Amino acid sequence: MPLIEHLRELRNRLAKGVLAILAVTIVALVYSQDLMQFITKSVPKCGPGMTSDGGNCAIVSFNTLMAPFSVTIQLSLTAGLVVSSPVWLYQLWAFVAPGLHRNEKKYTYAFVGAAVPLFAMGAYLAYMILPVSVKVLISLTPEGSANILSLGDVLDFTLRMVLVFGLAFELPLVLVMLNLTGVLSGKTMVKWWRAVIMGVFVFGAVITPTTDPVGMLALSGPIVVLYFLAVGFSLLNDRRRRRNNPDADLDDDEASHLDLTPEPLGHEVEPVAASRMLPEQAGAKGGPKQLNGYDDIT
Template sequence: MPLVEHLRELRNRMTKGLLAIVVVTIVAVFYSEQIMSFLSESVPSCEKGEVSDGGNCANVVFNTLTSPFTTTVRISLTVGLIVASPVWLYQLWAFIAPGLHKNEKKYTYAFVATAVPLFTAGAYLAYIILPISMDVLISLTPKGSGNLVSLDEVLDFTTRMVLVFGLAFELPLVLVMLNMTGMVTGRRMVGWWRGVIMGIFVLGAVITPTTDPVGMLALAGPIIILYFGAVGFSLLNDRRRRRNNPDAGLDDDEASDLDHTPESVGSVETVAAVPALPEQADSSRTSRVNGYDDIT
């Protein structure tokens, strides 16, 4: 396909993806109030007439005059991107797929089929942990002080938690991919387990938006389980690779076992037709300089 045709196809597929996002965004505008209520459920809001004193509850407010409008647009656009993702991701895949080989397509399907459930599981766990994290943070408020929580801040907090948990759940998939390409072995992963566990806890304490240990433990526990699951898969894959190719586990400077089984060299006529030595240069057609052929 010429370059102009590629650009035309890219334009058409981008148009379809953007159109799907715009349609879903417009629909989400009419349900923005329900979506805001759903996303702010994790905050222990004060009931009607209840006063925020200490860590008993918090009032969700808008800080500026334009906050209701910008928050509505932001939520609607986010819903549009998420709900319409099957459409624009398919358009992206349909543009890239013709240039891939059969094996590359197979690995891509396997990657997507694994990555989507893992990210969904991480996002769901984040949504479960959100109310607990909110309660822990608000409970630190001293007596005599109230909590006025901006809805924009709640949305930022929720989005970061979902993204952090969802992306963190992809770590075992990355390790499996490295093992499938032969870059990391399962035995090496087993040797990393102490440092990996420590690193996961440190990572959970750093990247989670909350400062409480609940979020850290909720993130580190499942990732450690998934890590050992990836190690088990890698060990089985290494065993399968060694069974199919005995030399797969050798280092670059390590010699493989020689096969001393004799093989037939063919008939006598075939052996006689093969010269024992390579052809020699005809001295009559070459000149010699200092006792050497000129080609030397």
């Protein structure tokens, strides 16, 4: 296709994706109140006339005049992006797929097929432990103080937790892709297991604001299990690659193994003819002196 046709196709694909996002966003605007209740469900709300004395509950409110409008648009647009993701992701794939080889398409299907459920598992886990995190954060409120939360802050915190948990669950998939492309071997991943486990638990302790180990284990435990599953897959893939191509694991500047097995007796060996000597090496008149058939330069 000429460049103009590619640009026209890209425009049509983008238009279809944007229309899908706008359609879902309009529907989300209609149900914005239900979405706000769903997002703030993890926050222990104070009853009418109550204050969050001692951090037992919190008051969710809007702090500015434009806050209800901006939060509603933000929440509806986020819902539109998430719900319509199959449509605009398909449009993106339909634009890129004709330029890929058959094996590249196969790897892409496998990557997407594994990435979607892993991200969904991480997002669901984040939503499950979100009430515990919110209660721990609210409990830090000093005695005699009222905890008034902005709905925008609650929305940002919820989205941040969901995205962090969802992306963290993609780590084993990234390792598998690096192994399939030959960048990272399973033996190297086995050597790193102590540092990886330490880093995963530190990451889980930092990203989950709970003081108890429940939130940290809820995030770190599944990632460690997925990491060892990725290690097992990589080891099997390395063994398969080594069986199909013994020199696949060699570096570019590393020599392959030489076959030094001697030829069996009776095998005909082609004689190598002796090279002609230079006149100086043959003792010609006027040539350099030789010692045992070799001159000074030799």
